[in-house]
Amino acid sequence: MKESIKISFKTTCKELRTFLALWSTQSLSQLGSSMTAFALTLWLYEKTGSALQTALLSICTYAPYVMMSIFAGALSDRWDKKKVMLVCDTLAAGSTLVVFVLLKEDLLAPGHLYLLNVLNGLMNTLQQPAGDVAMTLIIPKKHYQKTSGMRSFSNSLITILNPVLATTLYSLFGMNLVIAADLGTFAVAFLTLLFGVRLPKIRNRNHEERESLLLSARSGLVFLKENSLVFTLILFLAGVNLVASAFDAVLPALILPSPQGGEMALGLVTSTAGVAMLIGSLLATFMRKPKDRVRVIYLTMLVSLSMENFLLAFTRTPVLWCLGQLIGWLPVPIMNANLDVILRASIPVEMQGRVYSCRNTLQFFTIPVGFFLGGFLVDQVCEPLMAQAAMDGGLVRLFGAGKGSGAAMVMFLLGTVGTLICLMFGQVLKKYHYDKI
Secondary structure, three states: OOHHHHHHHHHHHHHHHHHHHHHHHHHHHHHHHHHHHHHHHHHHHHHHHHHHHHHHHHHHHHHHHHHHHHHHHHHHHOOOOHHHHHHHHHHHHHHHHHHHHHHHOOOOOOOHHHHHHHHHHHHHHHHHHHHHHHHHHHOOHHHHHHHHHHHHHHHHHHHHHHHHHHHHHHHHHHHHHHHHHHHHHHHHHHHHHHOOOOOOOOHHHHHHHHOHHHHHHHHHHHHHHHHHHHHHHHHHHHHHHHHHHHHHHHHHHOOOOOOOOHHHHHHHHHHHHHHHHHHHHHHHHHHHOOHHHHHHHHHHHHHHHHHHHHHHHHHOOOOHHHHHHHHHOOHHHHHHHHHHHHHHHOHHHHHHHHHHHHHHHHHHHHHHHHHHHHHHHHHHHHHHHHHHHHOOHHOOOOOOOOOOHHHHHHHHHHHHHHHHHHHHHHHHHHOOOOOOO
């Protein structure tokens, strides 16, 4: 029995050898980039004290990503995936280097970060569909769910480690060491991709190269229109992303000003989300094929969007904040694994760049909207409202007093909206059933 398990493990590792090399080094580079992003969030909130201005960092990243994705997929399907990934990684590293130089000269300002995040968003627009197709090319179909769980595992580990490492390095040594770590991990990933990864060629590229850019992009939209399950799931996830991105914008404004909060508490709470995703990723990697993947997707999101937001809205201690993160993020990798199987199995590989990019535009356009909405509600609506609330009134009893109470009110609103979105789409998705792979 043990011998057969050992043989099976060796066979799986051999079949996934290229995937393991690409996945591990790209994940390491992603950790470095995430540390820089987290440290810059702390730096900007210290400078401005504004949830909206801090949220603009993410808005500037996602806005160009959403607007250009529909064309980027068509380009990605034409271009060499490996070259696209190498060029985009290099330009992203260059923007990090610019931040380093500006910091050394004491010239770094919020406007610089917004502009650089726009550049990074454009690079992600091309890199993400190229990376998604590259993964499809090197992963055998029978390992789709397993590798999706592994990718969720690495993302979870990054979520755990990056706030802890970034907060520690930033507090003790400043931004310089955080950026140095980012550039070091980039170098490892770049060299591995350049010399250690060979991607198979995709058939039928001659036709795609003759096809006009607009027509090529349109073909991705046509595919979605003709595949109602995939299209409905994308619209559902757009609603989920609206609530989740608003949550991300509100979380620092809830925790940083709190008497029991601060930078270390924010790092702990953020890391707890990573622990939850780590557990969920392990479950997704080793779980049996569910009877209905569609049902798993909307039920996991109902649990995630409702319970986490409500718990954070009405609690004031780091322990309960962390509990909310555990409940909210543990189902996410399970949802992602089932969604990933449906998408990869339903979309022909020669069209995946275009379809994934159309998916990105439709599914992720709500993210910059959510970040803006979350920051705006905190700064302009709920914090002023709570500042004027009577100390013995119902609002203060529910959401507390002082700075951060408005953010708690926004969490309650997000929990309500998230629950309604899941219940509404749950009724629509009941007519679909997916158990093919």
